[in-house]
Amino acid sequence: MRFSSLYTVLALGALKAAATPTRPELAPRATPTVYLCGDSTMARNGANDGDTDGWGQYFGTYSTVSVVNKAIGGRSARSYWNEGRFADVANLVKSGDIVVIEFGHNDGGSPESNDNGRSDCPGAGTETCISDATGETVYTFVFYVIQAAKLMTAKGATVVLSSQTPNNLWETGSFSSSAPRFVGYQLTAQKALGSGVSFVDHFQAVSNAYKKLGNSGTNALYPNDHTHTSPQGANLSAQAFTQAIHTQMNGTTSLYNYIISNPPTVY
Ligand SMILES: *[C@@H]1O[C@H](CO)[C@@H](O)[C@H](O)[C@H]1NC(C)=O
Ligand SMILES: *[C@@H]1O[C@H](CO)[C@@H](O)[C@H](O)[C@H]1NC(C)=O
Numbered sequence: 001m002r003f004s005s006l007y008t009v010l011a012l013g014a015l016k017a018a019a020t021p022t023r024p025e026l027a028p029r030a031t032p033t034v035y036l037c038g039d040s041t042m043a044r045n046g047a048n049d050g051d052t053d054g055w056g057q058y059f060g061t062y063s064t065v066s067v068v069n070k071a072i073g074g075r076s077a078r079s080y081w082n083e084g085r086f087a088d089v090a091n092l093v094k095s096g097d098i099v100v101i102e103f104g105h106n107d108g109g110s111p112e113s114n115d116n117g118r119s120d121c122p123g124a125g126t127e128t129c130i131s132d133a134t135g136e137t138v139y140t141f142v143f144y145v146i147q148a149a150k151l152m153t154a155k156g157a158t159v160v161l162s163s164q165t166p167n168n169l170w171e172t173g174s175f176s177s178s179a180p181r182f183v184g185y186q187l188t189a190q191k192a193l194g195s196g197v198s199f200v201d202h203f204q205a206v207s208n209a210y211k212k213l214g215n216s217g218t219n220a221l222y223p224n225d226h227t228h229t230s231p232q233g234a235n236l237s238a239q240a241f242t243q244a245i246h247t248q249m250n251g252t253t254s255l256y257n258y259i260i261s262n263p264p265t266v267y
Contacts, residue, residue, distance in 0.1 A: 032258065033066045034059075035089050035157075037080060037148070038102040040073030040228060041165045041237070048073060052228035055165070058238035065258045068092070076106040076118035077144035086148040095156030098254050101148055102202060103141070104164030104182030105227060111138040120144065124181075124188045141182055145189040153196045158254035161186045163203040165237050168226040169210045170218040177207045187250075198253040205244035206237050208267035239266045 036042055036056045046052030056069035070089050072080070080086055080103065093099060109119035111131045120141040121129035129138040139147075149159040163183040169175055183203045190199035210218045213236075221233030229237065242263040245255045 031065055032097045033068060033094070034063060034098045034100065034255065034258065035093060036067065036069045036071055036100045036102075037086065037089055038071035038100075038162075039075050039105050040071070041105055042069065042071035042102055043073050044069055044071075046073070046234065047224070047228040049224055049228070051223040051230065053231040053234040055234040055237035055241065058231075058235045059241060061235075062238060062242040062260050062263050063255075063258055064260060071102075074106060074118070075103070076120065077101075077103040077141050077148070078107065078120050078138065079118045081144045081148060082117070086151055090151040090155055093152055093155045093157045097155075097157045098160060098258070099149075099152040099157050100160045100162055100255070101145060102162035102164060102186075103145070104180055104186075107141050107182055108180075124185050141185045142189045142192070145186065146192055149189065149193050149197050153193075159193070159197040160253045160255055161190045161197060161199050162241065163187075163199075163201050166203050166207050166210065168218060168222045169207060170215045171222075171226050173215060175211055175215075177211070179203050179207075196254075199250050200241070200244050200253055201250050202237070202241050202244065205240035205249060205267065209236055209240040212267050236266060239264045243267065 040047050041054055042056040043054040044057055046054045054071055056071050060067040089099065106118045107120050109116065111119045111121060111129045113132060115131040115133040121127050121138045123140045124142045125140060126143065127140055131138050145161060152159050163186045169177050187199050190197050221229045223230050242259050243266055245253055245259055246263050
């Protein structure tokens, strides 16, 4: 694991000082680049099955600046961290850039029972688990997100913590929207980080759009399973995200000034 020593340093630092903002005050760049970190629901080509797509590229349509989609299918906050992918993004980031972090779909399960390398330790704080597969110490979702955000803000970037997209909320034929715990965990991480890090409830925005779209329209967006959408569904997720940024649904984010002036209204 090429990232282990920095990881240990950061892990210890964050345990001690999770609530202490460390971002230096830096003037925003005139033309920031937006980097997207996430899983298959955000990644180009979605689940790589020829039918589905992630929302990341579609967001580029609604942004006025360059969007670089670094999302990779199958990743959780933990595995994106452990594979050094947050570090790779941090190496590209320049002061004033914006990093969107959105995970949750692959973060469930337990690292103590047939650990798949993706499950986070349950809890929203500094709890730790030991992987029954590798013996590694596993941290919580909130912990990994805080580490990642700090890596970016240390480079002078601002960070938008976005909650995961919903699964098909009309799967049973009636609308049912209960947020997975990772939605609230993103807000927990944002509150721990404070200045320079904002939160947007992408889950809620897409949920609102699905409610408006209705049963058949929403089911039509899921060709293969209840997680990965068609390109049209990815476009809708990007539109809902943009609308949430534009209306400042959960407060102002650093993306606010870098989206088109009249984004589509989807909810
Ligand atoms: C996204 O959807 C809008 C309609 O809401 C459509 O005009 C646009 O072409 C779509 N974008 C892509 C890239 O498919
Ligand atoms: C985000 O804001 C929306 C609209 O006010 C609200 O419904 C939602 O609960 C908020 N999300 C969280 C996690 O607080």
